[in-house]
């Protein structure tokens with residue numbers, strides 16, 4: 001199943017910089033692992049914001065939920081999830 005996920009990152013200025021940097025590094029490693037596995041299909045920066053729009057290809061709600069809550073930056077994110085389905089006019093096939 002495909003999901004559009006919007007993540008707004010709100011790291012408090014009071015968080016120690018070394019901790020913030022370590023969380024960002026872990027987040028990058030995890031997101032790149034999931035991209036290589038094909039689960040995190042697209043990752044786009046929202047211009048002008050510390051936010052991204054992502055497309056996930058996972059088995060369903062539960063897998064997506066577990067994946068999102070295990071992201072290192074999850075405690076500092078506002079997450080919005082939109083399930084997607086094939087548009088009847090689309091010529092690209094959903095995998």
Ligand SMILES: O=C(O)CC1=CCC(=O)O1
Nearest residue numbers: 009027028031050051052
């Ligand atoms: O920078 C972000 O938008 C948060 C994030 C998601 C994957 C990643 O590497 O950083």
